[in-house]
Amino acid sequence: GENVEQHPSTLSVQEGDSAVIKCTYSDSASNYFPWYKQELGKRPQLIIDIRSNVGEKKDQRIAVTLNKTAKHFSLHITETQPEDSAVYFCAASKSGATNKLIFGTGTLLAVQP
């Protein structure tokens, strides 16, 4: 069935460094790929997304890249700050009768001051 794998499960970086989180998906019909940030005890917050007709999207310090051929997409955070510390989830969905999100298992990002 549909599956999204996410790596690494934990990531520790120094403040100011870059962080990269990678996901692969199994369903080639997937065409929408959001990223969510979840702080402890809080709701998942949509931080950036990309659709399959685009290879890259950037929003200030955050960027997402998509490789449809290889079925993988990545989140890039530059100039990390302590407030970037959280769990990040990738997800995939496909348009159709349902837009259900299939989530990766999450990456715990720790930004060390």
Place this chain on the structure above:
Amino acid sequence: NAGVMQNPRHLVRRRGQEARLRCSPMKGHSHVYWYRQLPEEGLKFMVYLQKENIIDESGMPKERFSAEFPKEGPSILRIQQVVRGDSAAYFCASSPPGGGYEQYFGPGTRLTVT
């Protein structure tokens, strides 16, 4: 514009009791999704509803779980005869009419079964 609302935020039930979780979508949104997050795990899709219709319930356990989204009022996820394994955070998300891709999440209901 109020975001997605969920209540209660915390719910404690004894084994065998019923749990009712409520979700009010963002204003103007007519699509509701329910997801379950077990401790230290990712989110798992449960069910997708539009007003008065269940569109996709492929992630719902076959027994004890049901969901509705009536014409008036919030969407409700109902768990009958709860067991300890039902302890989790239950999040709902909403998206705009027309099947917009973006889903915005509520604060979740943390269910504890004792």
